[in-house]
Amino acid sequence: MSILAVTGVQVNDRDCTGELLFVASPQVEFSWRIETDSPDSRQGGYQIVASGADGRLLWDSGRVVGTACRGVPWRGAGLKAGDRVSFCIRVFDRDGSPSPFSVENTFEVALLSPGDWHGARWIRFAGNCCAAAAPAPHFRREFTVGDGLRRAVLSITARGVFEPSLDGTRIGGDLLAPGWTDFRKQIQFLSYDLSDRLPPGRHALGVILAEGWCCGNLTVLRMRNVYHPHPELLAHLELVYRDGRRESVVTDSGWKTATGPILGSDLYDGEDYDARLEMPGWNTPGFDDGAWEAARESGEVAETPWLVQKSAPPVRYMRELKPVRLLRPKKDVCIWDFGQNFSGTFRVRPRGIPGRRYTFATAEILEPDGSLYTLNYRGARSQDSYICAGPVEQAAEYVPKFTFHGFRYLQIDGWQFDRIPPEELDVTALVMYSAMPDRCRFSCGDSGVNRLWLNALWGQRSNFLEIPTDCPQRDERLGWTGDAQIFAPAAMLNMDCLAFFRKYLRDIRDGFTPEGAAPSIAPAVLHINDGAAGWGDAVTLLPCALYRHYGSTAVLAENYEAMKRALHYQLSRSEDFVIGGEGQFGDWLAPEETPPELVATAYFAHCAENVAEAAGILQIPGDRDHFLKLAENVKRAFRRKFTDGAGLVRPATQTALVLALSFGLAAPGAVTGNLDLLEQRIRGNGTKLSTGFLGTALILPTLARFGRTRCACDLLLQRECPSWLFQVRQGATTFWERWDSFSREKGFGDVSMNSFNHYAYGAVSEFLVSWLAGIHYRHDGLVFEIIPDRRFSPVEAVFDSPFGRIASSWSLTPEGELYWEAEVPPGLPASARLPGGRELPLAPGRHILC
Helix, strand or coil: CCCEEEEEEEECCEECCCCCEEECCCCCEEEEEEEECCCCCCEEEEEEEEEECCCCEEEECCCEECCCCCCEECCCCCCCCCCEEEEEEEEEECCCCECCCCCCEEEEECCCCHHHHCCCEEEECCCCCCCCCCCCEEEEEEEEECCCEEEEEEEEEEECEEEEEECCEECCCCECECCCCCCCCEEEEEEEECHHHCCCEEEEEEEEEECHHHHCCECCCCECCCCCCCCEEEEEEEEEECCCCEEEEECCCCCEEEECCEEEEECCCEEEEEHHHCCCCCCCCCCCCCCCEECEEEEEHHHCCEEEECCCCCEEEEEEECCCEEECCCCCCCEEEEEEEEEEEEEECCCCCCCCEEEEEEECEECCCCCEECHHHCCCCCEEEEECCCCCCCCCCECCCCCCEEEEEEEEECHHHHCCCHHHHCCEEEEEEECCCECEEEECCCHHHHHHHHHHHHHHHHHEECEECCCCCCCCCCCEHHHHHHHHHHHHHHECCHHHHHHHHHHHHHCCCCCCCCCCECCCCCCCCCCCCCCCCHHHHHHHHHHHHHCCHHHHHHHHHHHHHHHHHHHHCEECCEECCCCCCCCCCCCCCCCHHHHHHHHHHHHHHHHHHHHHHCCCHHHHHHHHHHHHHHHHHHHHHHECCCCCECCCCHHHHHHHHHCCCCCHHHHHHHHHHHHHHHHHCCCCCCCCHHHHHHHHHHHHHCCCHHHHHHHHHCCCCCCHHHHHHCCCCCCCCCCCCEECCCEECCHHHCCCCCCHHHHHHHHHHHHHCCEEEECCEEEECCCCCHHHCCEEEEEEECCEEEEEEEEECCCCCEEEEEEECCCCCEEEECCCCCEEEECCEEEECC
16 A cells, blocks of 8 residues: 655645744645655645644645645634644545644744733943944843743844844844844844753843844945834743743843943854953843943834744855865965855964954955955955853854955964964854755766856855845945846756745735835845836846745735736837837846846846746736736837847847747747747857856756757856856856956956955856756656757756655667656656657656656
């Protein structure tokens, strides 16, 4: 008999990992995956059983017939703030035989309204000057817990970033919390279950507060206090006893505050720490805080922008890197090389006489003489410092708390003066990004292509830090929407990004202009070319991409009105359905310019089709017909304006041709002619790219989809600039902003804008998995189709999809025989398209295809 098992359970797009999950809304959705020992076994139904904290049954769905396993909504009794729900899921096969119930998972509905905060007030330290980086204030409050405590939950946030602790021990592992939003419109808070950490007796809460995105430096303009004039703290600890009593510990003037060893901490500039100012025991009961001052109350919760439980994965230390080399470019200079460009910070064990100052400088790349190259950081200092408390024999441990850097190399100075062997510093890199586990791996017979795929993954790890930033190192690190939308298909293969992108889409909606233009940067700390094609269009294209991957109609519903609003804005500034080139980015950083009005009109048609698709999925037939008609009107306008009498795109840049083919803008009778022209343009350019951010993401999939696979593979394997593998050949471990950011022959590119960790061109990794390995995945179907080019053999990819493991591997013998094996998860319709065109339906399980 076949056995089904439920695994990979999620609530509101977040993995249930055994810890209590807090949800931002009573509108809860469940998702799961199926494991089976039989290729013939499939889900034919499910059952969800949920109970409250008191064991009372809240919902038993009974056996629900169907294959649904994504976004299954809560149908039990209405939930309110503080309700804690434990649930199990089981599935039934097509014969009605049940699986075992899943392990029990628990979620709690977080605070929902200002009244749920029970009088908590914003508090601050009043002794800092906020015109420049200031010492980080510490806050403390002691309280007593009685007998019979049943439940204790801390809800906490800041205008700034915070680190909480209880009785001297840190609470949680979240970094730079609560993250980045437009603090004038919404502020995220985090919730922590402290029930098992509060025995009867005296306890102390402690919080360190820093400026973060809310009050620190932002953008190349170094704007300070963008959202608020000074950092503030808000917290509510609710204690619930078994006899029904409830007590609250809230932020108010009863808290005490003082500054400590963090002299300044800035996201761009780094952190300065003086260990001589440490206050041992400051966050434990009984500490003498007589010299501390009372916290200043700043305002009530009711006066605050929308407070919402953080629903996206928090930033955490996700992995550690040890140095691969200790470089000594000149006497008394040591540089630690971690072998990988990344985003994060470091852990070090400095020691020295009291007052000895260590400095920590970072860089992505080295100068020819072996020193750090930091000009491309622009105005970001990106350095930290540590002053030792001594004695020289005693090592401390230092990790910067409230900053991050984009770097590969770390130079440390200060050890020289007390003759400390640099090896004794025990340096470790701490890689930081939003806590999303890897979902995919890829390999092939070309080592450069393997490094290319890995570079894309590390670019995502580096830049998916709270929001999808353009780069992690210089005085920018902004959520450019165009970068995010073109990389999204690759991102969703690499990591489970649904919750991450849903939060980011909320940031985009918050950034709309009054005229209806979607922002080019979200959170919209700057308004630059809002509504630009490919950038403002992210509010339309991202929800549709997420739906295709995850099947989430909730994402479409949340964003549908914003999608329509953005499209209406484009219509309002068009003339005869053609959009002008003013206020556009065009095909950003392309070696060959494509007219911005061509790019904008192409995206206008593409977005109209996407909104029509969303309307159809959401069952709004009138809208669907309306936007399909709009798309046809724009396509006709595109052909009138940008094609010649033979239907060929003019000007015939690579990007123009790719957009016309990819978005279905070329007249049906002119598709082959435009394909031929595209291949001519590529071959005539030495089989090299002339595309920028937008065209590059589409060129290989477009060539492959229309059967020009040889051209696509030749282009991918090109090693001269501009090409993907040129960067690899120069030693890149992430993707660069410019094709020529560096070369061994010519040195560094334009220093004014020269990031060595930009992820946009990493969109090519989706082609590697989908076309080279042959995994063409959507939530409603899976097709295996490979490009069996022997230059890549052997090829293998494994994707941990929302339905379970998908795998494809193939190789060619010296005689040219193809061996191809594939694996299909349960619950996902699948087929294979074999070389030669024959199609095979595939049941769940492993298959030898050739």
